[in-house]
Amino acid sequence: MGQCPVNIKEYMHEYLDGEISPEHKQILQDHLAICSDCQKHLHELEKTTALVQSMSHIKAPDDFTLKVIEKLPKEKKKVGIKR
Amino acid sequence: MEEFVKSRINEVRKGDHNAFGEIVEIYKDRIYQLCYRMLGNAHEAEDIAQEAFIRAYVNIERYNINRKFSTWLYRIATNLCIDRIRKKKPDYFLDAEVAGTDGLNLYSQVKSKEMSPDEKVAKMELQEIIQMEILKLPEKYRSVILLKYIEELSLKEISEVLDLPIGTVKTRIHRGREALRKQLRNI
Numbered sequence: 001m002g003q004c005p006v007n008i009k010e011y012m013h014e015y016l017d018g019e020i021s022p023e024h025k026q027i028l029q030d031h032l033a034i035c036s037d038c039q040k041h042l043h044e045l046e047k048t049t050a051l052v053q054s055m056s057h058i059k060a061p062d063d064f065t066l067k068v069i070e071k072l073p074k075e076k077k078k079v080g081i082k083r
Numbered sequence: 084m085e086e087f088v089k090s091r092i093n094e095v096r097k098g099d100h101n102a103f104g105e106i107v108e109i110y111k112d113r114i115y116q117l118c119y120r121m122l123g124n125a126h127e128a129e130d131i132a133q134e135a136f137i138r139a140y141v142n143i144e145r146y147n148i149n150r151k152f153s154t155w156l157y158r159i160a161t162n163l164c165i166d167r168i169r170k171k172k173p174d175y176f177l178d179a180e181v182a183g184t185d186g187l188n189l190y191s192q193v194k195s196k197e198m199s200p201d202e203k204v205a206k207m208e209l210q211e212i213i214q215m216e217i218l219k220l221p222e223k224y225r226s227v228i229l230l231k232y233i234e235e236l237s238l239k240e241i242s243e244v245l246d247l248p249i250g251t252v253k254t255r256i257h258r259g260r261e262a263l264r265k266q267l268r269n270i
């Protein structure tokens with residue numbers, strides 16, 4: 001408690017990004033074993049990302065493509081030519 | 084997939100609307116979803132997602148065929164969403180329909196006296212709560228979090244979409260996660 005390594009939060013994010021070096025991972029593991037606050041912090045971060053990922057996928061409305069095609073300019077703009 | 088898209092783009096460049104329709108079909112759900120999660124409103128999401136495809140069509144000559152088409156499209160859509168968010172006046176949010184609440188907006192929630200905010204939250208679906216908390220993030224964090232966790236882009240792709248160094252993308256993801264952690268930890 002109060003003795004957390006300076007960059008420990010940074011290491012948590014490196015861990016979450018799957019980009020943690022073996023050295024940082026060791027420091028993180030060793031610290032988590034003795035610090036319940038940091039354990040809780042990492043757990044909350046993991047829960048957060050899981051919640052965001054749990055959001056269901058949404059689909060565009062059925063007539064989406066048709067509407068886009070209808071709105072396309074009739075003649076394609078040619079670069080440098082003004083009509 | 085990329086090869087097919089590129090062959091279609093060559094047809095689009097000759098003015099083929101149908102070829103562009105095929106491209107829209109491939110990407111419409113991903114682009115619409117990004118806009119919906121960025122803006123939290125189905126009507127605006129449709130408007131901006133359509134605009135993104137129209138801009139892609141109009142500017143198709145500017146697309147560099149050697150790069151991934153989806154990256155370019157995400158970039159157009161993200162910029163349009165951010166522009167839209169910045170143009171919104173603060174009180175606009177009160178009028179905005181709350182995602183997934185079928186016409187209920189924050190104004191009606193504020194005005195309504197029958198239920199306390201806690202009771203309202205209790206009645207909200209988890210998905211709506213998460214969406215609401217994402218909408219509270221500043222747009223620079225919102226965009227990276229959505230591109231990473233909803234669209235599942237790599238850090239490198241996100242840096243290309245947003246035209247930011249990869250280090251900046253990481254910092255924003257870290258801060259976005261920290262902000263969301265505070266908002267979501269008690270759920």
